[in-house]
Amino acid sequence: EKGSAPAIPVDPRFDIAYVTPVTIGTPPQTLYLDFDTGSSDLWVFSSHTLASQVRGQMIYSPEKSTTAKLLAGHTWSIRYGDGSGSLGNVYTDNFTVGGVTVTSQAVQTAQQVSTSFTSESDIHGLVGLGFSTLNTVYPNGQLTFFDNAKSQLDSPVFTADLKWKKEGTYDFGFIDETKYTGEITYLPVQTDPGYWTFTSSGYAVGDGSFNQVSISGIADTATSLTYLPTAVVTSYWRQVEGAVNSQYYGGYVFPCSSKLPSFTFGVGSANITIPGSYINYAQITEGSPTCFGGLQSSSGLGINIWGDVALKAAFVVFNGGNPPTIGWARK
Numbered sequence: 001e002k003g004s005a006p007a008i009p010v011d012p013r014f015d016i017a018y019v020t021p022v023t024i025g026t027p028p029q030t031l032y033l034d035f036d037t038g039s040s041d042l043w044v045f046s047s048h049t050l051a052s053q054v055r056g057q058m059i060y061s062p063e064k065s066t067t068a069k070l071l072a073g074h075t076w077s078i079r080y081g082d083g084s085g086s087l088g089n090v091y092t093d094n095f096t097v098g099g100v101t102v103t104s105q106a107v108q109t110a111q112q113v114s115t116s117f118t119s120e121s122d123i124h125g126l127v128g129l130g131f132s133t134l135n136t137v138y139p140n141g142q143l144t145f146f147d148n149a150k151s152q153l154d155s156p157v158f159t160a161d162l163k164w165k166k167e168g169t170y171d172f173g174f175i176d177e178t179k180y181t182g183e184i185t186y187l188p189v190q191t192d193p194g195y196w197t198f199t200s201s202g203y204a205v206g207d208g209s210f211n212q213v214s215i216s217g218i219a220d221t222a223t224s225l226t227y228l229p230t231a232v233v234t235s236y237w238r239q240v241e242g243a244v245n246s247q248y249y250g251g252y253v254f255p256c257s258s259k260l261p262s263f264t265f266g267v268g269s270a271n272i273t274i275p276g277s278y279i280n281y282a283q284i285t286e287g288s289p290t291c292f293g294g295l296q297s298s299s300g301l302g303i304n305i306w307g308d309v310a311l312k313a314a315f316v317v318f319n320g321g322n323p324p325t326i327g328w329a330r331k
């Protein structure tokens, strides 16, 4: 079995996130969810979510699904690294993405969500694609959609082909050779504590020399920006006239009129180049001449994060085989 589903940019002015249509239950209820390789909970806005915290999101109503079953005595509560979070109860139900159906998927219904989720009406929940060890359901942790689907997939993989301000795809169970150029370079994955953690072999700014330095970080499809060590990020922004690391805005900002250099990162003996345009993330406010950078320092996060700004420059294979590996190709 294999499947394909679109990764649609939320607010194509700047790619805050990407959402993918899924159906849950019988008859099928459609929601648009943010697929997240940086977490492992599948949670949705629901008929249980506090009305004051719902603002236009589609919701899943288990009481309207003949195949929904309450997972009695189970609750969940998740806190993301950016401080956002949600919590609630758990059902199992039929869950379909791009034609691939898992018949008894744990669907975590939100009773409460934090303000950043309430304010993003285009995101109706998350599908965790990290390792199931990170799942927060208590007292028994639940499996991700990918872990449940793996055995029925032609190959135990999924791929991310995210695009700059355009619709991309998530493929499940196969590798689409038409989606990339050259070869895929596979790297080992550290699965503890449960992220897709890999080590990049270095970086270059623009057409500058390559700095061979190991950078261990997570591939995170639900994080908009890319957060790397301060030394790397300062050497990048030093090349941009007028760029400053603003306490006020919480990161590097620069004149929107700047022509940004590209950023190249090593994957084994190969490399991926992020065009400068992808690193011009957004104006700080509508119409402002000051823009916020897509490449920011990871100091204070305790982890380096290869978020959408980096991922959208590549074709990425999340290989759930034994052992798991992560594949990178140019496109």
Ligand SMILES: Cc1nn(C)c(C)c1CC(=O)Nc1ccccn1
Pocket (backbone or CB within 6 Å): 036, 038, 039, 080, 081, 082, 083, 084, 222, 223, 301, 302, 303, 305
């Ligand atoms: C900003 C940040 N710090 N740390 C440690 C991490 C892991 C992040 C990224 C993050 O929180 N991503 C996120 C937020 C909401 C929903 C899904 N993913």
